Amino acid sequence: MKTLPPVDVVIIGGGWTGLLMAKELASRTALSIVVLERGKQRETADYFATMDELDYAVRLQMMQDPSQETIKWDPSVREAE
Amino acid sequence: MLCAMRRREFLTLSAASVGGMLVCSLDRKVCRLSAQATKSVRIPLRFFTESEALVIAAAAARIFPSDETGPGAREAGVVIYIDRQLAGPWGRDLHRYTHEPFEDNAPAEFGYQGKATPQQIYREALKKLKGFTELTASEQDKRLKEIESTVFFSLLRRNTIEGMFCDPIHGGNVDMLGWQLIGFPGPQMSNYADVDQHFGEAFRPKPASLQQVTEVNDIRLSEDER
Numbered sequence: 516m517k518t519l520p521p522v523d524v525v526i527i528g529g530g531w532t533g534l535l536m537a538k539e540l541a542s543r544t545a546l547s548i549v550v551l552e553r554g555k556q557r558e559t560a561d562y563f564a565t566m567d568e569l570d571y572a573v574r575l576q577m578m579q580d581p582s583q584e585t586i587k588w589d590p591s592v593r594e595a596e
Numbered sequence: 597m598l599c600a601m602r603r604r605e606f607l608t609l610s611a612a613s614v615g616g617m618l619v620c621s622l623d624r625k626v627c628r629l630s631a632q633a634t635k636s637v638r639i640p641l642r643f644f645t646e647s648e649a650l651v652i653a654a655a656a657a658r659i660f661p662s663d664e665t666g667p668g669a670r671e672a673g674v675v676i677y678i679d680r681q682l683a684g685p686w687g688r689d690l691h692r693y694t695h696e697p698f699e700d701n702a703p704a705e706f707g708y709q710g711k712a713t714p715q716q717i718y719r720e721a722l723k724k725l726k727g728f729t730e731l732t733a734s735e736q737d738k739r740l741k742e743i744e745s746t747v748f749f750s751l752l753r754r755n756t757i758e759g760m761f762c763d764p765i766h767g768g769n770v771d772m773l774g775w776q777l778i779g780f781p782g783p784q785m786s787n788y789a790d791v792d793q794h795f796g797e798a799f800r801p802k803p804a805s806l807q808q809v810t811e812v813n814d815i816r817l818s819e820d821e822r
Contacts, residue, residue: 567763567783567806574686585693 677759677768
């Protein structure tokens with residue numbers, strides 16, 4: 516297992532929330548921050564004009580390959596609440 | 597490799613039946629045909645046999661008919677879209693989680709949980725739709741009603757809608773007919789300049805496809821060429 520140098524803050528997931536928190540923390544504090552994002556490397560070109568709603572949203576190519584790891588959710592959890 | 601070895605099936609359509617103009621993204625070439633100059637169009641098929649394609653074209657045309665409100669599945673090339681999708685990764689369930697347990701009667705909110713791929717579902721169902729093209733429109737409707745609750749029909753219905761309204765890069769929505777029907781302008785990157793120009797008035801731009809908007813001209817490789 517690879518060990519990375521310790522940092523003050525680890526943000527898991529570089530989505531809207533994660534990236535905003537990282538930006539705010541970086542601009543307002545002196546903390547060292549690492550954002551962890553899984554999946555393959557994506558460039559701007561992957562988001563601009565290469566895929567449409569059918570590819571990205573309907574066929575789920577925006578996500579991790581669902582053949583490796585299926586979408587998981589348990590409706591009974593909400594019912595139990 | 598097997599794919600390339602297969603004898604190519606063609607779908608022959610009269611140019612009149614697909615409307616006046618046709619833009620087809622076939623064999624990675626976009627061509628424009630006019631009914632005046634061309635009597636018929638021979639379109640190479642990637643998954644369907646010609647008779648299968650004709651059945652799917654007829655069924656899609658009942659799901660999304662051409663009528664006085666405008667063109668339908670036939671003119672928009674929905675059968676070509678479905679052919680390409682089935683030949684591609686989606687048709688072979690390349691990106692679907694296909695481990696046991698399989699459950700054919702799972703609740704609808706779980707989505708399809710069965711084992712068969714879209715290719716298998718279409719091929720199996722098409723065996724039972726022989727002679728479909730010879731039926732009258734109302735007989736076709738009756739036949740489709742009988743299979744309305746099957747997985748095949750729900751796929752066909754979904755694929756027909758996709759083929760009507762997807763970006764033309766996928767082979768359907770020919771000439772952006774579907775978008776013209778509903779007034780969808782296409783994937784516009786920005787309407788910034790139009791706001792001032794058309795302020796206070798109804799603004800219905802002519803739709804532009806992904807390729808037109810981005811001016812990217814390299815056509816996406818088809819699945820068998822990747």
